[in-house]
Amino acid sequence: MTRSEHTVLRVDDLTVIGRPSHVEIISDVSVSVRRGEILGLVGESGSGKTTLGLSLLAHCKRATAIARGRVEVDGSDLATLSEKGVRRLRGRAVAYIPQSPASALNPALRLRTQLGEALHDASLSRAAALERVREVLREVALPDDDRFLRRYPHQLSGGQQQRVAIAMAFIGRPDVIVLDEPTTGLDVTTQAHVLETIRRMTREYGTAGVYISHDMAVVADLADEIAVMYRGRLVERGRTDEVMAEPRHAYTRRLLSAVPLLRTDGHGPAEETEEPPLLRVSALTAGYGRTRVLEGIDVSVSRGECVALLGESGSGKTTLSRSVAGLHHQFTGGMLFDGRPLARSAYRRTPEQRRRVQYVFQNPYEALNPRKRVRDQILGPYRHLVGRPDDPERVVAEALERAALSSSYADRFPEQLSGGERQRVCIARAVATGPDLMVCDEITSALDVSVQAEIVTLLRNLQDAGMALLFVTHNIALVSNIAQRVAVLNQGRIVEYGPVGRVMAEPRHEYTRALIADTPDFQPSFAATADQVR
Amino acid sequence: MTRLIAVRLLFGALTLWAVSVVVFAATQALPGDAAQLILGRDATPERLEALRDQLNLHQPVAVQYTQWLQGLLQGDLGTSFSNRQPVADFLESPLRNSLTLMGLAALVATPASLAVGAFSALRRDRGFDHTSSLGTLVLASVPEFVVGILLILVLGPGGLDLFASVYSRTGGPDQWILPALTLALAVAPPIVRMMRATMIEVLESEYVQQARLKGLDERVVLWRHAAPNAIGPVAQVIALQLAWLAGGVVAVEFLFNIPGIGKVLMDAIANRDVPLIQAVVLLIAGIYILVNLLADVIGLAANPKVRVSARRAAPRAGKVKVTT
Numbered sequence: 142m143t144r145s146e147h148t149v150l151r152v153d154d155l156t157v158i159g160r161p162s163h164v165e166i167i168s169d170v171s172v173s174v175r176r177g178e179i180l181g182l183v184g185e186s187g188s189g190k191t192t193l194g195l196s197l198l199a200h201c202k203r204a205t206a207i208a209r210g211r212v213e214v215d216g217s218d219l220a221t222l223s224e225k226g227v228r229r230l231r232g233r234a235v236a237y238i239p240q241s242p243a244s245a246l247n248p249a250l251r252l253r254t255q256l257g258e259a260l261h262d263a264s265l266s267r268a269a270a271l272e273r274v275r276e277v278l279r280e281v282a283l284p285d286d287d288r289f290l291r292r293y294p295h296q297l298s299g300g301q302q303q304r305v306a307i308a309m310a311f312i313g314r315p316d317v318i319v320l321d322e323p324t325t326g327l328d329v330t331t332q333a334h335v336l337e338t339i340r341r342m343t344r345e346y347g348t349a350g351v352y353i354s355h356d357m358a359v360v361a362d363l364a365d366e367i368a369v370m371y372r373g374r375l376v377e378r379g380r381t382d383e384v385m386a387e388p389r390h391a392y393t394r395r396l397l398s399a400v401p402l403l404r405t406d407g408h409g410p411a412e413e414t415e416e417p418p419l420l421r422v423s424a425l426t427a428g429y430g431r432t433r434v435l436e437g438i439d440v441s442v443s444r445g446e447c448v449a450l451l452g453e454s455g456s457g458k459t460t461l462s463r464s465v466a467g468l469h470h471q472f473t474g475g476m477l478f479d480g481r482p483l484a485r486s487a488y489r490r491t492p493e494q495r496r497r498v499q500y501v502f503q504n505p506y507e508a509l510n511p512r513k514r515v516r517d518q519i520l521g522p523y524r525h526l527v528g529r530p531d532d533p534e535r536v537v538a539e540a541l542e543r544a545a546l547s548s549s550y551a552d553r554f555p556e557q558l559s560g561g562e563r564q565r566v567c568i569a570r571a572v573a574t575g576p577d578l579m580v581c582d583e584i585t586s587a588l589d590v591s592v593q594a595e596i597v598t599l600l601r602n603l604q605d606a607g608m609a610l611l612f613v614t615h616n617i618a619l620v621s622n623i624a625q626r627v628a629v630l631n632q633g634r635i636v637e638y639g640p641v642g643r644v645m646a647e648p649r650h651e652y653t654r655a656l657i658a659d660t661p662d663f664q665p666s667f668a669a670t671a672d673q674v675r
Numbered sequence: 676m677t678r679l680i681a682v683r684l685l686f687g688a689l690t691l692w693a694v695s696v697v698v699f700a701a702t703q704a705l706p707g708d709a710a711q712l713i714l715g716r717d718a719t720p721e722r723l724e725a726l727r728d729q730l731n732l733h734q735p736v737a738v739q740y741t742q743w744l745q746g747l748l749q750g751d752l753g754t755s756f757s758n759r760q761p762v763a764d765f766l767e768s769p770l771r772n773s774l775t776l777m778g779l780a781a782l783v784a785t786p787a788s789l790a791v792g793a794f795s796a797l798r799r800d801r802g803f804d805h806t807s808s809l810g811t812l813v814l815a816s817v818p819e820f821v822v823g824i825l826l827i828l829v830l831g832p833g834g835l836d837l838f839a840s841v842y843s844r845t846g847g848p849d850q851w852i853l854p855a856l857t858l859a860l861a862v863a864p865p866i867v868r869m870m871r872a873t874m875i876e877v878l879e880s881e882y883v884q885q886a887r888l889k890g891l892d893e894r895v896v897l898w899r900h901a902a903p904n905a906i907g908p909v910a911q912v913i914a915l916q917l918a919w920l921a922g923g924v925v926a927v928e929f930l931f932n933i934p935g936i937g938k939v940l941m942d943a944i945a946n947r948d949v950p951l952i953q954a955v956v957l958l959i960a961g962i963y964i965l966v967n968l969l970a971d972v973i974g975l976a977a978n979p980k981v982r983v984s985a986r987r988a989a990p991r992a993g994k995v996k997v998t999t
Binding site: 195198200227228229230231232233236237239241244245246247248249250254258259261293295309 | 880881882884885886887888889890891892895899900903904977978979980
């Protein structure tokens with residue numbers, strides 16, 4: 142038996158165009174996947190990888206169409222299928238696992254219904270179908286009892302929802318499975334479990350997997366073969382270890398070097414200074430109503446230092462950063478900024494204090510007013526906190542420059558900016574008032590890994606210029622690339638606090654050890670490691 | 676959920692009380708009084724005085740109101756000034772007529788506008804969608820009595836002569852068609868528009884895309900995946916419209932000469948018949964409150980998040996806000 146006989150998915154010279162503009166969204170893409178193997182489809186947002194993924198299910202998004210090329214699943218050409226044939230293909234031969242199961246599972250239907258309807262085999266009796274549902278739930282390590290089947294999606298955690306989506310895809314034993322960034326939005330521990338499930342299921346079912354992602358670290362960990370997409374074209378394709386060892390295309394090298402390395406000794410060692418810290422939080426306890434979220438938090442940030450707050454979703458890290466910024470009032474405990482107490486509510490802080498503490502939000506797509514130009518976004522807080530500028534253009538240009546954007550961006554509206562550019566504008570807005578402390582709440586989690594690396598470089602430059610940062614994140618690899626000290630939050634308490642190098646090398650708390658173990662340890666072996674983004 | 680309903684009923688009762696105070700005050704502000712209107716211009720001062728005594732019109736306004744409220748709390752709506760019958764008996768037949776009319780209108784308008792709205796969403800930006808959106812816009816901007824008059828001119832004896840345009844006690848069931856159709860056309864447009872907007876939103880959602888990518892039949896996608904998620908917000912609009920029927924019925928009854936509560940209310944106002952006015956207004960307000968409560972319950976029941984958490988932790992249900 143030759144290898145090609147196992148090939149179950151073959152895409153030849155596929156081109157998808159937008160209508161009516163005839164812009165090619167993906168151009169002449171050819172890939173093939175064998176049974177039991179996973180193809181990692183890597184690229185940044187807008188590179189056309191989701192368009193390619195959906196075309197494997199004969200689905201085109203609104204206003205797009207396949208112009209030429211063919212997609213072949215198990216020997217049959219998808220272009221020749223009728224509408225009914227397409228329906229028969231989906232869920233049986235090709236299944237899809239969505240990026241965000243929270244919005245892809247129907248909120249109004251019980252799991253039993255949603256899982257059961259994905260099983261199209263009409264020859265099965267009701268009892269046999271239910272048995273199959275239970276079997277596949279066990280395989281993805283979820284409970285299979287009636288109580289679980291009666292649940293609605295909102296009663297599950299994010300990781301459980303994603304495993305339900307995986308179960309839903311595998312229930313019909315498809316030949317090909319398309320996974321569209323299924324771990325984005327999950328924290329590392331859950332991501333590790335989900336990836337493990339995907340790997341095991343594709344092997345056991347002999348399914349060909351197409352794993353779409355922007356994160357080289359995840360793909361390197363999971364895929365047998367890697368295809369790199371850039372601006373709608375396939376720029377590199379090969380076995381994973383070969384691509385990792387010898388990336389041929391410059392873009393692949395850029396993607397590889399954008400992944401933050403897990404083990405570094407932090408961004409310079411923490412300096413012990415006599416100077417009192419800029420921000421000192423002591424014995425802080427915070428919550429919402431009667432629910433306690435944080436307990437006994439002690440953190441301090443010195444001038445020019447970056448302290449990372451590391452924790453998974455629900456650990457209380459955003460509550461802490463919002464308390465520092467004066468956005469969350471329900472807390473007790475001490476908070477000293479530059480030797481003076483900070484009032485709980487931002488309203489009661491002095492304008493000077495508000496100017497000196499600035500906040501950058503997680504999602505740049507929601508943090509900018511869509512009806513205002515970049516110039517006005519930056520000047521708004523400046524006018525309010527500093528006063529009417531003599532030369533507004535200079536203020537805007539300087540702020541943009543510090544955020545590594547040219548002053549020509551001042552006239553643009555947010556919708557004319559990419560995600561990374563938006564986040565830079567958010568940073569420019571924060572630095573315009575000349576703050577001493579910047580609170581960054583997961584500011585890279587909505588961005589691609591390649592963009593994330595650029596933002597990290599930017600933050601390091603700001604920090605070198607004397608800015609103190611409180612950097613909130615769930616990504617342990619980022620911590621070691623930006624922070625001097627790290628506070629690990631688990632269930633509202635700081636379980637570990639110390640210099641980054643020490644915490645990474647010899648974590649004392651088992652939770653930190655588990656976090657480090659679950660993060661894909663990415664070691665690019667190619668020679669270009671030297672030009673790692675600094 | 677039980678607690679939510681109880682709280683809403685309590686607020687409903689408060690609203691009714693406030694309505695009764697306002698209406699009572701309004702009747703006092705009207706010129707003339709019931710005695711004068713009953714006895715006519717030629718009444719002698721002695722007879723007027725005697726009748727006023729009999730109707731308790733001499734007592735202070737507050738006392739009159741308190742007496743009426745006491746009666747109401749004991750289940751007694753009072754006695755009509757003008758025809759000396761107990762209000763409850765007098766209202767029975769008009770109420771039945773009005774409820775028939777409203778019920779017919781609701782039965783026609785709700786499913787039809789849901790279907791038109793859903794179909795417009797499916798045919799978005801095509802002929803059917805444009806036609807229905809123009810049609811609903813025109814209907815929504817024309818008052819219901821104009822619609823009624825147009826219907827009479829076209830379908831009534833003046834035009835095609837298909838249906839009767841005036842109610843008579845001996846008339847057949849077809850005399851209900853034109854008034855019910857008028858009311859249905861008056862309440863339908865907002866329901867159509869809301870259903871269309873909600874369905875478009877739901878059809879664009881990721882879970883509908885996922886259902887299609889699962890290879891489900893388009894009908895299953897529509898009815899099992901899309902419709903249940905659209906029903907919550909639309910139920911609110913349906914309720915508002917059906918509640919509007921309770922008041923909107925007045926003009927239509929007048930137009931088609933149907934002896935319903937609308938006509939009773941107009942006569943009662945002309946006669947300064949305070950107990951009758953109070954009873955009819957409270958009835959209309961009560962229908963308003965009940966229909967809205969029903970819509971909230973349906974909206975909550977269509978949302979599994981609320982439904983499940985209400986079942987598991989009953990005390991929290993009171994805090995649940997209705998999301999539209």
